[in-house]
Amino acid sequence: MNKRNNTSLEPSNDAPVRPMVLLNLEAALDYPNALARVAQYILENPNKVVRQSLAELSSACQSGQASIFRLCRELGYEGYTDFKLALAAEIGQREAEFKKNRNLAGNSLDEMASLICRSISNTRELVQSAILADVAKGLLQANQINIYGSGESGIAAEILSYRLLRLGLNAHFLNNSSLACEVASVLTNKAAVIAISQSGASPDTVAFAKNAHNAGAFTVAITCHPKALVAKYSDAVLQMARLQQPDLGGQMLGLPRAIFIAEALAIAITEITSAGDSNS
The missing domain is CATH 3.40.50.10490 (Glucose-6-phosphate isomerase like protein; domain 1)
Incomplete structure (x- = not known):
């Protein structure tokens, strides 16, 4: 994994974008308690996290900075800044896709209805x-x-x-x-x-x-x-x-x-x- 020198949250053109950041975080909810608390907070506040420092995130999610760093490493990142770059990139991609889908006649409504119906039927099975x-x-x-x-x-x-x-x-x-x-x-x-x-x-x-x-x-x-x-x-x-x-x-x-x-x-x-x- 190549180290990056820039600290901007805007990913550079040659920066490798890792897909599924948020989905990987959802899987991390089954990690040990301290790591799960970090993952939960990030999932609930992704847009806020990309603007938070390590100390600010530690205070917000009530977990130590070492736990945050460990979670980032568990997810395959060099550290917190590297993780934030990937998270910011995914948020940007998802927002762009949402805007695009919103302009497609009926498609986004059908997809939303399908997602809601599946969530209910799957819950019924559980x-x-x-x-x-x-x-x-x-x-x-x-x-x-x-x-x-x-x-x-x-x-x-x-x-x-x-x-x-x-x-x-x-x-x-x-x-x-x-x-x-x-x-x-x-x-x-x-x-x-x-x-x-x-x-x-x-x-x-x-x-x-x-x-x-x-x-x-x-x-x-x-x-x-x-x-x-x-x-x-x-x-x-x-x-x-x-x-x-x-x-x-x-x-x-x-x-x-x-x-x-x-x-x-x-x-x-x-x-x-x-x-x-x-x-x-």
């Missing part, structure tokens, strides 16, 4: 009825349900909270990470929490699940990575399908998967309550 029933029972037995997620997962958490409220459950969406962790730490075994994180490695969400689990609350994780850190602190895991392409900032293509999970839980809860009514 959701196990037995786990869904166990989660539904746990939620019905809880005197309160606290739900948290950050970023797009926060929107999913709010949607799920609304759906459970409509079923008559005492569900609450927590939109502040500090408050969520404080609330989780004082719960009892009569409470339940749902932690939503696509990667399963978001530090705030992991801390929320850990505090709740340690307090004795019934803890559920909704994630694309069932072996991720958030699952370690969960009594049950509902798995969503990974998107076939990673999100760039602003896209909301992952939300339909979470809505499907919410509706699947609603069906399981309704089946249990209906069976109870018929037996009484």
Whole structure:
């Protein structure tokens, strides 16, 4: 690998462009915890990362500079600057492709619809009825349900909270990470929490699940990575399908998967309550 002397984020003409930077980062979500936190942050903030220094990224993702450097080496780069050059190049390519596809009559809409449909159908294949029933029972037995997620997962958490409220459950969406962790730490075994994180490695969400689990609350994780850190602190895991392409900032293509999970839980809860009514 040839070393580069320039530090500009604009790739030079002779600079080798590595494809699949973001997809390789998605695979890195299954790496050890510190590396996974770095990968998660970069996936959620790619445009911000290309303008951040090593120290700034370290502070933002709550991982040491050595972990960031190690991740860059694991992904095949000489260091952080080399990685940022490749990331900036891919972002530019993807934005150009998006603008081009947006101008193609109907094609981008069809592709988007296909991606969303696949994400829902793949999630359906991953959701196990037995786990869904166990989660539904746990939620019905809880005197309160606290739900948290950050970023797009926060929107999913709010949607799920609304759906459970409509079923008559005492569900609450927590939109502040500090408050969520404080609330989780004082719960009892009569409470339940749902932690939503696509990667399963978001530090705030992991801390929320850990505090709740340690307090004795019934803890559920909704994630694309069932072996991720958030699952370690969960009594049950509902798995969503990974998107076939990673999100760039602003896209909301992952939300339909979470809505499907919410509706699947609603069906399981309704089946249990209906069976109870018929037996009484």
